[in-house]
Amino acid sequence: MLMFLLFVGVSRYGDIKLGDVDTKPEFKTSSWAAMLFTSGIGTGILYWGVIEWAYYYQGPPFGLEPGSKEAIQWASTYGFFHWGPIAWAMFAIPALPIGYMFFVRKTNVFKISEACRPVLGKHTDGFLGRLVDILFMFGLLGGGGTGLALSAPIISEGLNHLVGLPNNIMTKSIILFGCTLIFGLSAYSGLQKGIRVLSDINLWLAFALLIFIFSVGPTTFMTESTVTSLGRMMDNFFSMSTWAEPFNDLGLFERSGFPEGWTVFYWAWWIVYAPFVGLFIARISKGRTIRQVVFGTVLFGSLGTVLFFGILGNYSMYLELSGQYPVIETLNNQGAPAAIIGTLTQLPLSTFAIIVFVVLAIIFLSTTYDSGSYVIASVVQKHVEGEPLRWNRLFWALALSVLPMIFMYLGGLKTLQTISIIGGFPLLVILPILGWSFIKMANEDKEKRLKKKKDEAA
Template sequence: MKKEIIDWKTFGGALALLLFVALPLIVFPEQGKEVVLAANEIVTQKLGFLFLSVGLIMLLFLLFVGVSRYGDIKLGDPDTKHEFKTGSWAAMLFTSGIGTGILYWGVIEWAYYYEGPPFGVEPGSKEAIQWASTYGFFHWGPIAWAMFAIPALPIGYMFFVKKTDVFKISEACRPVLGKYTDTWIGRLIDILFMFGLLGGGGTGLALSAPIISAGLNNLIGIPDTMTTKSVILLFCTLIFGFSAYSGLQKGIRVLSDINLWLAFILLIFIFAVGPTTFITESTGTAIGRMMDNFFLMSLWSEPFNDLASFTRTGFPEGWTVFYWAWWIVYAPFVGLFIARISKGRTIRQVVFGTIVFGSLGTILFFGILGNYSMYLELSGQYPVIETLNNHGAPAAIIGTLTELPLSAMAIIVFVLLATIFLSTTYDSGSYVIASVVQKHVEGEPLKWNRLFWALALSVLPMIFMNMGGLTTLQTISIVGGFPLLIILPILGWSFIKMVNEDREKKEKEEKKAS
């Protein structure tokens, strides 16, 4: 009976694609790195503006859905109650969408922008620091969360309104694809989604283990080596594997709640004992600058970089396109997960809950962690940029925490947060992948299926860590996200088409009845 539940063609296709990519990278790491960088060059130089425009279009589309009559639709029957309380729902939504990456980039991202600012601004200048404090809010803000919310609309509608027991991206595209959903086209969409998650998700894991390793090295002197990072990755895999095996209520919800409380404790502590006035004022100023330049930042792509009088910075390709590709990679999985936990909520609640809770969460992290780190650099208390350049980002991140009172406790909480953030993102990821490779989902995916994909998620990050380099990791996300670029618009179109068809059908039935 259980064997019939699994869609073995999709399961095997995704696994085969994973092995097809992973094995050559293991055997030929240097050549594999060159191939990945070459693919990145093609995608970013020729198609970078496509990533930028799709991101803005998705946000505008989602806002339209939220304020229109579509927002009134409830995911479930009229008397359906929320499956999760709003606090737990917001916690799962936020932690599934950002992972440990927000701890990594929240502390240190401004430093990269300060040294390599956008718009041809002079590195290290006053204007550079203003843009440096702004771009983190933009890259992790409304457009990112809009991309996450798009897949939640058709999936949630199909699962809770139309009572479909198929939990696949291809099924959500059925209103547009029609009969082709049941052919190789539909299966290819599911496989590409899974591969994109495995590849892009691997980037997040590969960035996370070094932070935990650096923290343990500072606390108890464990050598910060590749072996240590690999053991940490294996340990985290076991944690989120157990959580995914336990299911939504016992595993993922509990971890998300714990994580949210730990995060609030750490952020409140840093805000209280750190440069409170500087954090408050710089955060407010950065938000204002982002709002004032939102459309410019959304579509800036250095169109004049080939002219002799202009210097090409590579900023939009290296950062904004990277982030949009990363969010696109995560979008189907986070959207599927948001849909799964949003039973009983309206489309409007899903839309604005995702954008508002998600953006507010990232504002807190970047505003407090990033501006605290920036203050240490500008005031001369700690050489953040020098440490970053000479010893790497993990050392710089942990170094900023050592400047806090009770620094050992702060680092312990930070390491715990990094571990649990890692777990909450990837246990929800394995949960969703397991759902996709099943023909039907009754309640929750099979336990062994969830556990298998939790373990599979750790394969590529192990390889990526050995390949090394931030540029390589960014590149892998961009290349992995490209095949999914067209899927988001199809999902949005599917939702509108599906709702309109059901409404027309209902109106015809009401006319016949009268």
């Protein structure tokens, strides 16, 4: 998918504009990048950005010894890989046919099935088309729960540290309800007044926190570790992408479970979100070229994750390696939320940093799910003139939170992760169809234009 996307970006398809020739971008670049990043990443980056390296350090790839020097080097690299270009390529592919249908062909149907019409043909209006849309919605509702389940414990742990609120299931439920009200109101307000404003606030607040940690923390270590890890990732990109532990099943090596436990799971998670994020990227990209959409999504998205993992993750790693704070011990004994908040307590003005972190977690959650409810509302509405109906957007904002809350009571995070993988499996077929549909549409329209010119010349 990444190779296909890069081909589209550098080819003649990249010149295609989403809109008429004189159409200007609907949003300025900073707001566009902010909405793009916050809709696609969510609170998960606050959770895993701080703590993911610790899991890799204890269970490293390539059969390395846990806790070794080699393990720590790869631990600081894999976050950039899992959250990098491949993830954002999956998000960008659905945006191409959907944006083309909506802004070039002027179709007022904003659905995954409609974007598959060039391949599905007449079946789009029948059972197969409905099945595609239902699978997309099921995947988003299931996969979205994982993000919600990651967000609530962080916010709850932060509030417990700040004001002494009990860190239990009731507090987490109240937090989810409060966040639902925020992103429900944002979705109800629409793109310009709601989602764009929240995304802008989120972007600048995140930058402020990252700059603060980068300034008061081990700046040299964070810089050198980030640069070194990026170099290692680029040097080993294909081996990291295709490593599957084939000889371990023969008993030649001890099986680590790393590829399926991390890389494959992450890809399943991105696939679940891909149609939703792609729909949203398409909706906010009016007036931009396909090339801008392709490289803007991959570059802005990857750059954002590099900043979070490079600063939050490397700061947390520095505390562990220097003996200033037992991150791994806290993680293993008290859980990830406690280790994350504990890491922040080591900062100067730690109370201020934790407040900003908790607010960021709430807004990240809200910007992801208000865009999610906006997109689902567009999918279930037969025709979309401008924006989907307000009551429709509000309904799906509530639905996005209620179902994951039930799952959280039933089985916690592992249940939600399983649901997200089940929901993502059918989308493995849908994503290539979306890419194929874009190429077919662009070629068909080019042939029509050439034929029209020939007829006019004749």
